Amino acid sequence: MPTSRLHRVAVLVLEGAKPLDVGIPAQVFTTRASMPYDVRVCGATPGLVTGGDGLSYYVDHGLDALEWADIVFVPGYRFPDRDDPPKGVVDALIAAHARGARLAAISTGAFALAATGLLDGRRATTHWHYTRALMARHPLVQVDENVLFVDEGSVLTSAGAASGIDLCLHILRGDLGVAASNHAARRLVAAPYRSGGQAQYVPRSVPEPLGERFGATREWALHRLGEPLTLEILAREAGVSARTFSRRFVEETGYTPMQWVMRARIDLARELLERSQRSVEQIATDVGLGTGANLRLHFQRILGTTPSEYRRTFTRGE
Numbered sequence: 001m002p003t004s005r006l007h008r009v010a011v012l013v014l015e016g017a018k019p020l021d022v023g024i025p026a027q028v029f030t031t032r033a034s035m036p037y038d039v040r041v042c043g044a045t046p047g048l049v050t051g052g053d054g055l056s057y058y059v060d061h062g063l064d065a066l067e068w069a070d071i072v073f074v075p076g077y078r079f080p081d082r083d084d085p086p087k088g089v090v091d092a093l094i095a096a097h098a099r100g101a102r103l104a105a106i107s108t109g110a111f112a113l114a115a116t117g118l119l120d121g122r123r124a125t126t127h128w129h130y131t132r133a134l135m136a137r138h139p140l141v142q143v144d145e146n147v148l149f150v151d152e153g154s155v156l157t158s159a160g161a162a163s164g165i166d167l168c169l170h171i172l173r174g175d176l177g178v179a180a181s182n183h184a185a186r187r188l189v190a191a192p193y194r195s196g197g198q199a200q201y202v203p204r205s206v207p208e209p210l211g212e213r214f215g216a217t218r219e220w221a222l223h224r225l226g227e228p229l230t231l232e233i234l235a236r237e238a239g240v241s242a243r244t245f246s247r248r249f250v251e252e253t254g255y256t257p258m259q260w261v262m263r264a265r266i267d268l269a270r271e272l273l274e275r276s277q278r279s280v281e282q283i284a285t286d287v288g289l290g291t292g293a294n295l296r297l298h299f300q301r302i303l304g305t306t307p308s309e310y311r312r313t314f315t316r317g318e
Contacts, residue, residue: 006036007037007071008070008071009037009069010040010041010061010065010068010072011026011040011075012072012089012112013042013043014044014075014077014085014089014112015077016051016078017077018052018075018077018078019052020162021075021076021077022051022075024075026041034183035176036176040060042059042061045062046059046060046062047059063089066092066093066096067095067096070100071101072101072102072103073104073105073106074093074104074109075106075109075164076106076109076126076127077108077109080111080112081137084111084115085115093116094116097154102153103116103118103154103155103156104156105158106161106164107163109157114134114137114138118154119140119141121140121141123143123150124157125144125157125158125159126143126159127160127161128145131145147159149163149170151170156170156171165188165190168184169190213252214238221234222264225261225288226287227288229288231245231246231257234249263302265287265289266298266299266303269289269295270310272287273311279292280292280295280296280307283307
């Protein structure tokens, strides 16, 4: 049930913190008459914290702010897959959670939460560039690569920086209600609720190959996506049997040949949606999917959104 009581928010700035990730919760929850939040920006110790992207931060508070806070935000930071945060930071996060504080990570801040063990057995997300690294470093975490954010109650995670806004607005909706969240979204000139997941922002849905055995065949197929492309046709172009081609293709890319073709077609459809005014039906024909209904089906399955919504997202503001 939404409440108007004062909420205490700590923004924990770690070494290498990303500027936008730090700024989002600090701005969204900044104290004002319509926002019953008190925000403190803190670090492992008070004073200067070296950030990422050429910026540093001077914070007034140390880890004592986590003892005070109801919500602790952990902004993303550089090289999260190299080392865990200092033990004192990890212990303070665990203690804050044990006292009942919610812990919310923006982007690669999820690695700091994962280091506490509090994400073990739970769903979580992070920036798409680091999802595989999070899986490898913390295999007990159920990493969801597609969503913009995950709410597991007392621990919340979000994808890349801008999805931190989605997470903050989600928290506002729970704390203060939809009207307050929508008001904050208008103030930020942000969408109150974005549809789809972060898969639509990944540069390509076609996986990077692990080898180059069939590189020429893949390149050949990319120039013929509007034509029929069956397993047999691809194998014939590669000069091997269909069975051999299928087995080795999976070893090379992690996908079956037809899964790879489908993702290549979706990538081409994305490009046409971004750069042309062709209808969804025309694009479906151009990329070899036949009908608009077929394109919508596979677009939703792979990217978590519709072609029309995708086009609006990438043409908004032009």
